[in-house]
Structure formats: structure tokens, C-alpha cells
Amino acid sequence: MANRFWNEYQKTIADDHYFYERSCIRQTFFPGSEAAFLRMLREELNKDIFDDFRQHTCTGIGYHTDLVPLETTMTVVARLFSLMTEHGYENYVPSCVTSFGVFTEMCHMWQEHPELLDKTRENLYKACKREFNLPKNIAHPSDVIYHFRNELAEKMKYRLVNRFTGKPLKVVEHIGCHYAKIFPDKGVGKAEFPYVLAGMIEAWGGEVVDYPERRHCCGFGFRQYLVQENRGYSVSNTKKKLESMEPYEPDFIVSNCPGCSMFLDRWQYTIAEMEHRTYDREGYGIPVLTYEEMAGLLLGYNPWELGLQIHQVQAERLLDKIGIPYDPKDKYRAADGKILRAPEKPENLLV
Amino acid sequence: MRKVAIIGAGPAGIEAASVLARGGVQVTLFEKSESPLKNIQDKAFLFPNFQAAQEIADDLSGKLLTDGITSAFGIDIVDAKWQGTEWKLFDAKGQTYVADAVLVATGYQVFDAHRKEELGYGIYKGVITSLDMENMIKHSKITNANGDVPKRITFLQCVGSRDEKSGNNYCSKLCCVTAVKQAIEVKKQIPSCDVSVFYMDLRMWGQGFEEMYRTAQEKYGVSFVRGRISEAAATFDGRVQLKSEDTLMGLPLKMTTDLLVLMVGMEASCGTKVLGKACDISGEYGFIKTVSPHLYDNDTGKPGLFAAGSCKRPMSVWDSVNDARAAALSIKDYIDQLKNEN
Structure with a gap:
């Protein structure tokens, strides 16, 4: 990475015993990522992580679009913490970057305004007779993977290296805004040059692409997409980023935010339909992975179990570059063994 | 004969030493570097009359030859203690020195631009500081990151000054006019270069400054844009992409430049901070800190301990020199008072 000062900005990441909170949208967008994270923690790293089936939304999207009042968000967050407390955990790991921002923000507000914490305790008790402790540590799963990147590297079957050329793969890393832009000191490397994903890429053999619009919004931006009339802004922001990274010919993009991964991937189809253009030389687009997918692939997990077939830009060419085997016949095979109907092929974005 | 120790051989220290020595006082001039006037030596020309910095440095260096001045260079004074009748100075190696009065003239250092990560100094080759630009001007070799003649140069004011994020809320006072001076110098050396200065407001407080600002626009075609640059990033071809807002137009602005020059503010030097704390x-x-900026701006409130120059706040060379003369007068009064008491 161009900036070497990231090392001065580290954060505390718990070593074990995590309470995991799933994301509302990631399970739809990237259905294999959360399962892969749990598998890595439990099977590769032998860590204790608890996944409570009673968990629910953090209200993040509703909160940031002004649909859910602050008091409600605080109470909902408190209930999630009460689940953690009930099971005896102190290290909270929310899957979604927006949730990570929401939890960090609520804890900060409660620290600065203890009367709000008292009120939240009262509201939670009135609503569902539950009580809660504040977590001792809040870390995003990308923090946890970053924390154990070297341990995971030892178990990996593949590296981020082009097997045909022997050169490191060029990887664009994109950090969700709510990871470090709200509270810079809560992000590895802080907000200007976050190192959480760059650290993984470098530890696993890849090369980080530093391009002019690296900090720019992915295009999601909540209101840009959620308000239908604003979706032009959403597409144009993604387009700006893709145009900026295009000359560097990245092999793939990796992100730690559900919205970013989603829009950097899906809008490539939209732009191809609107303008007949793609951002790689051959018209296939730039694959977009979550960090769990990136780690899972290198660990040798089945690409189809990771859910790569759900992406808009298909990953086979990337898998070929790394040398990861896959069976095309299994691409649309469901968990019960049935072959699902393959999606229609777009006209302008090759698959 | 009474002895005065002056700590710091910049313009203030040398001028005060010269005035005191001519008045019959024995002066020891301590300087932690091996040679004096480092901050002036780094400059090419000084505003507002574009006088060569070397001429001023030579003039000041000549004053070191005044009878009564002992130059003690390469000695880093890190502590000073009042002993009841005199000051005892301690250097970094544990050596001690005594003096009846002490003048702190430890000066400034420029803000470390690495601290503004978003502006890319030390990360992208096309991002330099005003000190780097001064050096290029001095050697008539203004080049971009690839060693070519730049087509566009952009200056950014208030880097590390008037900036709460970097912990320096104060105005560094001299950067505005320095940017105007450097912009003119760039245009003199590369007339075809497109030069812009991004500013919050331009503080042309000194004699001749406003005229320079006008000349930069009218004669040299320098553009002044009211807006902060929020981030810099390298482009594929090694230039620097800037994002800003033109607050007069009310529009966001994105542009690419060959060199981004960060106008780094003045901070208290390490020596100033160390001695300030120790004393x-x-x-x-x-x-x-002095007793009063109005009437007692050289008095620290400690007996026989005085301060002059940019160790107190950002100052120009002429401000520092005038301040040093005033300090010398205060020290002379103090010493004369000691004589009378004895």
C-alpha cells in the first residue's frame, strides 16, 4: 500500500469468544460469506463464536434514512446486546459495516450521555424485560480476519498470485464508509488509508491498487439508492470509481461492506446495459468479492458453496488465474442436489 | 563583566547577541546545530522585496564576529535552572554553563505534512511542501515527480495551521504571503506554468503584501481559488488529483496537477518545547509564554529569563530581528539593575 503510516493506527481486536450478529442483507446478497466466516473461525482458527438464532435487525438502514428514531435504534441495539449478555459473551462482532457503525455510535453516545443509557435500559426492560451489559470489544468480522490474517495464510492452499505470470494479483480494496469514516480510531489504519483489507491482500500475496477515486463512495450511499429518484447518483458514483480504477487493470475488487460489494458488482451490469461498456479489456467486468469469499477461496472452499454464482460479474476467469478448481456442472446445483435454472445471460456484460 | 546566554542562533538570537555585545555584555550564543541560521539558509528569496535570503544570512552571520560574542554551536541546551543569583544551563550531554541572564530564541519548525495523510505528502511524489518548493526555486530547478517541467502547480494554504484536526488552531501568519511569493517565482522561472493557490482567506497584513497579491494576479496570471483541498491522490500517469470546493462559485471541483505544494505552518521548535517545559x-x-504581549513581550516572568523571535509565535525575519533588539534592551536593563544592586 502506498501509505506506510497505517501501522501507527491499530485497534484492539479480541482474540476469542465472539458473539456474532448477522446482517439483514448480506445473507441475500452473498449467501455463503457469513457461513464461511463462521467456518473459518471455528474450523481453521479453533475459536469460539456464538450465532444466536433470535437476533434481528440493528435498524441501520432505517436509522440512516431517518425512518427509525434514535430511541428505537438504541433500544433495538440494547436488545441485541442483551442476547450477548445472556450467553455470557463480551466481544461483539456484527457482520455488516453499517451495523458496526451503529453499535459503535450508540456506545459512544451512551458513554458521552449516560442518561441516554439509563433511558435505553428502562425502555428495553419495559419492552421485553431484558437487561444488558455493554460489550468490552466491538470488532467487525473484517477486523477479526485481519487480526488472524497470518494464521490463515499458513492454512491457505492458494495465494493471490496469477499462476500464468507469477505476478501478484492487482486488487482494489474498498472500505465501507461506516467502518472508519464515522469513528476513524475504530478502524485499522484509520479513515484515510484503512489497512484492514489491504493487510489481508498483502499478507496473502496480492498487490493493492491505489487509484484516484479510492476514497469515493461505492454508489450505495443509502439515500442515493433507497430513494428511487436518486438512483442516477448511485450509478454515476459507481461509474466514477470504475473509470478511475480501470487503467490499473485490477484482477478483482474486495470490500467489507454489503452495500459496496453489491453496488460495485451489480451496477457493472447496469452500466453495460446503459452504455455498452465494461471496465476490463475483454468485456467480462471486474469481479467483486467479499473478504470472506476472498479468504475462503484461498483456503480451498468450494466457490459455489461460497456463493460466487450469485454475483453479477462471474468469477471463473479469476479462479482460473489463481488456479482454483471448480466444476461448472455444480454452479447452479442447490444444497439438496437439484440443479436450479440458470439465470439469463446479459447482452453486454459477458459471463 | 556580566554574562548572557542566548539559546538559538537564528535571526533573533544573532541580532540580540550583536546588540548586547556592542553594549559591552559578554554573550555566549548556543546553537544545537553545527551552523547558524538554518531556517533562513533554506529560503531562496524573502518577501516582500524578493531579497536573496543568502544576503540576509550573510549580513547576520557577519554580526557573529562582533567582539564579545562566543559562538557555542553544536551544543543542545535542554534545561535551565535559576540558582537564586544566576542561571545554570544544562546541555544534552550533561555539561553545565552559567549566566546572569538567558534569552530563549529557539525559534520554530515547520509543520510535519505527513500528519495530513489525506493530502498525500510522503505518499505521492507529486506532493511537496513549501520548503521543498523553496529549495527548487533556490536552485532554479522546478520539476515534477518525473523530473519534467511542470505544466500546472497548485498551492494549498493553511496546512497545519488554522486546523483543529491537526491541533493547531492559530494562523501561521506568513504562509499566505509565502505562497504568493512562490507563485510569482514559479511564473518567473516557468512562464507557461498554470499556477493556482487554494486559500481560506488571504491575510495580506504586511507592507507590500497586498501589492504582491495584486501583482501575482495581474502581471503573472496566478489564479486564487477560495476553497480547501480535501484530498489528494496519485493518477495513473503520476500526476496528482485534487478534490476541493470553490466556495465562491459554490461548486465542487476536481482537478489534476503536476505538483501540489502544501504551505506548511510554523510550529514551536522541539527546542522551544523542551526549554519551555523545563523552565x-x-x-x-x-x-x-510571556508576561504580556503589549508591554512585556520579552519577559517570561522568571528573573533574568527572556524570550525573542518565533519561539513565541510565528514571526517574519524582520519581526524577529526587531523583537530581538527589544529583548536585548530589556536584558541590558536587567543587567544594569544587577550592577546597581551590587
Whole structure:
């Protein structure tokens, strides 16, 4: 990475015993990522992580679009913490970057305004007779993977290296805004040059692409997409980023935010339909992975179990570059063994 | 004969030493570097009359030859203690020195631009500081990151000054006019270069400054844009992409430049901070605190301990020199008073 000062900005990441909170949208967008994270923690790293089936939304999207009042968000967050407390955990790991921002923000507000914490305790008790402790540590799963990147590297079957050329793969890393832009000191490397994903890429053999619009919004931006009339802004922001990274010919993009991964991937189809253009030389687009997918692939997990077939830009060419085997016949095979109907092929974005 | 120790051989220290020595006082001039006037030696020309910095440095260096001045260069004074009748100075190696009075003239250092990560100094080759630009001007070799003649150069004011994020809320006072001076110098050396200065407001407080600002626009075609640059990033071809807002137009602005020059503000030097703390005379932002900026601006409130120059706040060379003369007068009064008491 161009900036070497990231090392001065580290954060505390718990070593074990995590309470995991799933994301509302990631399970739809990237259905294999959360399962892969749990598998890595439990099977590769032998860590204790608890996944409570009673968990629910953090209200993040509703909160940031002004649909859910602050008091409600605080109470909902408190209930999630009460689940953690009930099971005896102190290290909270929310899957979604927006949730990570929401939890960090609520804890900060409660620290600065203890009367709000008292009120939240009262509201939670009135609503569902539950009580809660504040977590001792809040870390995003990308923090946890970053924390154990070297341990995971030892178990990996593949590296981020082009097997045909022997050169490191060029990887664009994109950090969700709510990871470090709200509270810079809560992000590895802080907000200007976050190192959480760059650290993984470098530890696993890849090369980080530093391009002019690296900090720019992915295009999601909540209101840009959620308000239908604003979706032009959403597409144009993604387009700006893709145009900026295009000359560097990245092999793939990796992100730690559900919205970013989603829009950097899906809008490539939209732009191809609107303008007949793609951002790689051959018209296939730039694959977009979550960090769990990136780690899972290198660990040798089945690409189809990771859910790569759900992406808009298909990953086979990337898998070929790394040398990861896959069976095309299994691409649309469901968990019960049935072959699902393959999606229609777009006209302008090759698959 | 009474002895005065002056700590710091910049314009203030040398001028005060010269005035005191000519008045019959024995002066030891301590300087932690091996040679004096480092901050002036780094400059090419000084505003507002574009006089060569070397001429001023030579003039000041000549004053070191005044009878009564002992130059003690390469000695880093890190502590000073009042002993009841005199001051005892301690250097970094543990050596001690005594003096009847002490003048702190430890000066400034420029803001470390690495601290503004978003502006890319030390990360992208096309991002330099005003000190780097001064060096290029001095050697008539203004080049971009690839060693070519730049087609566009952009200056950014208030880097590390008037900036709460970097902990320096104060105005560094001299950067505005320095940017105007450097912009003119660039245009003199590369007339075809497109030069812009991004500013919050331009503080042309000194004699001749406003005229320079006008000349930069009218004669040299320098553009002044009211807006902060929020981030810099390298482009594929090694230039620097800037994002800003033109607050007069009310529009966001994105542009590419060959060189981004960060106008780094003045901070209290390390020596100023160390001595300020050791002698309990440290004020806001680590500058030396004096009894009153109006009437007693060289008095620290400690017996026989005085301060002059940019160890107190950002100052130009002429401000520092005038301040040093005033300090010398205060020290002379103090010493004369000691004589009378004895």
C-alpha cells in the first residue's frame, strides 16, 4: 500500500469468544460469506463464536434514512446486546459495516450521555424485560480476519498470485464508509488509508491498487439508492470509481461492506446495459468479492458453496488465474442436489 | 563583566547577541546545530522585496564576529535552572554553563505534512511542501515527480495551521504571503506554468503584501481559488488529483496537477518545547509564554529569563530581528539593575 503510516493506527481486536450478529442483507446478497466466516473461525482458527438464532435487525438502514428514531435504534441495539449478555459473551462482532457503525455510535453516545443509557435500559426492560451489559470489544468480522490474517495464510492452499505470470494479483480494496469514516480510531489504519483489507491482500500475496477515486463512495450511499429518484447518483458514483480504477487493470475488487460489494458488482451490469461498456479489456467486468469469499477461496472452499454464482460479474476467469478448481456442472446445483435454472445471460456484460 | 546566554542562533538570537555585545555584555550564543541560521539558509528569496535570503544570512552571520560574542554551536541546551543569583544551563550531554541572564530564541519548525495523510505528502511524489518548493526555486530547478517541467502547480494554504484536526488552531501568519511569493517565482522561472493557490482567506497584513497579491494576479496570471483541498491522490500517469470546493462559485471541483505544494505552518521548535517545559514558560501550542504581549513581550516572568523571535509565535525575519533588539534592551536593563544592586 502506498501509505506506510497505517501501522501507527491499530485497534484492539479480541482474540476469542465472539458473539456474532448477522446482517439483514448480506445473507441475500452473498449467501455463503457469513457461513464461511463462521467456518473459518471455528474450523481453521479453533475459536469460539456464538450465532444466536433470535437476533434481528440493528435498524441501520432505517436509522440512516431517518425512518427509525434514535430511541428505537438504541433500544433495538440494547436488545441485541442483551442476547450477548445472556450467553455470557463480551466481544461483539456484527457482520455488516453499517451495523458496526451503529453499535459503535450508540456506545459512544451512551458513554458521552449516560442518561441516554439509563433511558435505553428502562425502555428495553419495559419492552421485553431484558437487561444488558455493554460489550468490552466491538470488532467487525473484517477486523477479526485481519487480526488472524497470518494464521490463515499458513492454512491457505492458494495465494493471490496469477499462476500464468507469477505476478501478484492487482486488487482494489474498498472500505465501507461506516467502518472508519464515522469513528476513524475504530478502524485499522484509520479513515484515510484503512489497512484492514489491504493487510489481508498483502499478507496473502496480492498487490493493492491505489487509484484516484479510492476514497469515493461505492454508489450505495443509502439515500442515493433507497430513494428511487436518486438512483442516477448511485450509478454515476459507481461509474466514477470504475473509470478511475480501470487503467490499473485490477484482477478483482474486495470490500467489507454489503452495500459496496453489491453496488460495485451489480451496477457493472447496469452500466453495460446503459452504455455498452465494461471496465476490463475483454468485456467480462471486474469481479467483486467479499473478504470472506476472498479468504475462503484461498483456503480451498468450494466457490459455489461460497456463493460466487450469485454475483453479477462471474468469477471463473479469476479462479482460473489463481488456479482454483471448480466444476461448472455444480454452479447452479442447490444444497439438496437439484440443479436450479440458470439465470439469463446479459447482452453486454459477458459471463 | 556580566554574562548572557542566548539559546538559538537564528535571526533573533544573532541580532540580540550583536546588540548586547556592542553594549559591552559578554554573550555566549548556543546553537544545537553545527551552523547558524538554518531556517533562513533554506529560503531562496524573502518577501516582500524578493531579497536573496543568502544576503540576509550573510549580513547576520557577519554580526557573529562582533567582539564579545562566543559562538557555542553544536551544543543542545535542554534545561535551565535559576540558582537564586544566576542561571545554570544544562546541555544534552550533561555539561553545565552559567549566566546572569538567558534569552530563549529557539525559534520554530515547520509543520510535519505527513500528519495530513489525506493530502498525500510522503505518499505521492507529486506532493511537496513549501520548503521543498523553496529549495527548487533556490536552485532554479522546478520539476515534477518525473523530473519534467511542470505544466500546472497548485498551492494549498493553511496546512497545519488554522486546523483543529491537526491541533493547531492559530494562523501561521506568513504562509499566505509565502505562497504568493512562490507563485510569482514559479511564473518567473516557468512562464507557461498554470499556477493556482487554494486559500481560506488571504491575510495580506504586511507592507507590500497586498501589492504582491495584486501583482501575482495581474502581471503573472496566478489564479486564487477560495476553497480547501480535501484530498489528494496519485493518477495513473503520476500526476496528482485534487478534490476541493470553490466556495465562491459554490461548486465542487476536481482537478489534476503536476505538483501540489502544501504551505506548511510554523510550529514551536522541539527546542522551544523542551526549554519551555523545563523552565515552566510553555504557553499555548508549545510556544513560549510571556508576561504580556503589549508591554512585556520579552519577559517570561522568571528573573533574568527572556524570550525573542518565533519561539513565541510565528514571526517574519524582520519581526524577529526587531523583537530581538527589544529583548536585548530589556536584558541590558536587567543587567544594569544587577550592577546597581551590587
